[in-house]
Amino acid sequence: MSSNKSRSSASNNALKISTFTCTWCGLTVSTVARDGVRRNHCPSCLHSQHVLDHVEGGASDCHGRMAPIAVAMHRTDEWMVIHRCMRCDELTSNHICADDNQLILMRTAVRPLAQPPFPLESFGGL
Ligand SMILES: [Zn+2]
Numbered sequence: 001m002s003s004n005k006s007r008s009s010a011s012n013n014a015l016k017i018s019t020f021t022c023t024w025c026g027l028t029v030s031t032v033a034r035d036g037v038r039r040n041h042c043p044s045c046l047h048s049q050h051v052l053d054h055v056e057g058g059a060s061d062c063h064g065r066m067a068p069i070a071v072a073m074h075r076t077d078e079w080m081v082i083h084r085c086m087r088c089d090e091l092t093s094n095h096i097c098a099d100d101n102q103l104i105l106m107r108t109a110v111r112p113l114a115q116p117p118f119p120l121e122s123f124g125g126l
């Protein structure tokens with residue numbers, strides 16, 4: 001159902017470990033997390049880069065910075081982080097990794113509650 005392994009079977013013989021430099025905080029990030037999961041965002045600040053075309057598939061030439069805007073719960077109780085490209089506004093969702101910065105995850109998750117779009121005082125009279 002959620003397997004996308006079939007596409008890249010030919011080039012998958014060696015898990016190529018490479019690094020990228022975080023576009024936001026400058027950290028050098030390994031593209032494979034400790035537990036072998038492929039990661040596409042920085043574990044420290046959770047920013048990503050728009051290098052994959054998530055609509056058409058394949059590579060994207062946008063290369064815009066993707067900021068974490070929300071955290072969502074997947075059906076399987078897995079946490080997903082929602083990224084939005086600051087350049088073309090594309091939204092993506094990615095699994096979080098075990099070593100992702102939990103402080104940033106929590107801050108992203110509670111942001112709508114911490115900065116409500118309407119005054120919460122109005123609930124006081126209910
Ligand atoms: Zn970073």
Ligand SMILES: [Zn+2]
Nearest residue numbers: 050062085088
């Ligand atoms: Zn983009």
